[in-house]
Amino acid sequence: MTMNLNERQQQLMTMLESTGEVKVAGLKETFGVTEMTIRRDLEKLEHAGYVKRTFGGAILASKDATLQDRSVVMTDEKNRIGRAAASLVQENDSIFIDGGTTTLYVARHLKPGMNITVVTNALNIALELLEKRITTVVTGGMALETTSTLVGPATVDSIGRMAFDRVFLGATGVSAKHGFSNSNMYEAEIKRIAIAHAAEVNVVVDHTKFGAKELFSFGSLDAVHRIVCDQEPEESLLAACKENNVELLAATE
Structure with missing residues (x-):
């Protein structure tokens, strides 16, 4: 959809393309306008398909953005x-890490030479683990160029034959009503299978995913044990997590 943007809205898009994220409070000061004006700007940009609003701001709307694009945000x-999530892993664990820029940081923070077995459907994560001398099992499947992940029936079949002590999954959206969601139906299917075969489920997301929802849900809030994030969500989602016994591990430092 094309839409005429005023000068402020064009500047907003330039800021988003540079940083990947903007906050309403900061924009209000930058442009010297009311919070309602900024929210209307963001609503217009979201309607045009340019941005995705989040709690307190907005991010670029990039459905199935390439791994390279997302890795700098x-x-x-x-x-x-990633550091907080990796600290949960114990010796002798069998874990699953799915593809994504946040889950990649989980792999990066695992201690070299740990006596664990990691199963992954992400080629870049497998390479990271091999350099750390960690026993790594790569699923079969069809490779997605945008995410470096393996998906499809072969991947589902492979994961379905395993049992994990804990899994670490990324998500594109987390909301009280829709639970955990992803923009890619093939990856959502992988996440659902991993959850079904895990003793402990950890979802790793930054705060921009709170309140967002995508087309493909892969689990309700009560399907996971823990959300590892950088800051706590707004009160309504925080309350919903408590009601569903979801632990929030906020890595603020």
Whole structure:
């Protein structure tokens, strides 16, 4: 959809393309307008398909964005999340890590030479683990160029034959009503199978995913044990997590 943008909205898009994320509070000060004006701008940009609104701001709307595009967004937050998630892994664990830029940081923070077995459907994560001398099992499947992940019936069949002590999954959206969702139906299917075969389920997301929802849901809130994030969500989602006994591990530092 094409839409005429005023000068402020064009500047908003330039900021988003540069940083990947904007906040309403900061934009209000930058442009010297009311919060309602900024929210209307973001609503217009979202309607045009340019952005995706989040709690307190917006991010670029990039359905199935390439791994390279997503890897430069929220890197500090993802690094903190990855470190916190990796600290949950114990010796002798059998774990599954699915594809994604946040889950890649989980792999990066695993200690070299750990006595664990990691199953993954992500080629870049497998390479990361091999360099750490960690026993790695790569699923079969069809490779997706945009995400470096393996998907499809062969992947589902492979994961369905395993049992994991814990799994680490990424998500494109987390909401009280729709639970955990992803923009790619093949990857959502992998996540559902992994959840069904795990003793402990961890979802790793940065705060921009809170309140967002995608077409393909892969689990309700009560399907997971823990959300590892960089900051707690807004009150309504926080309350929903507590009601569903979902632990929130916020890696703020």
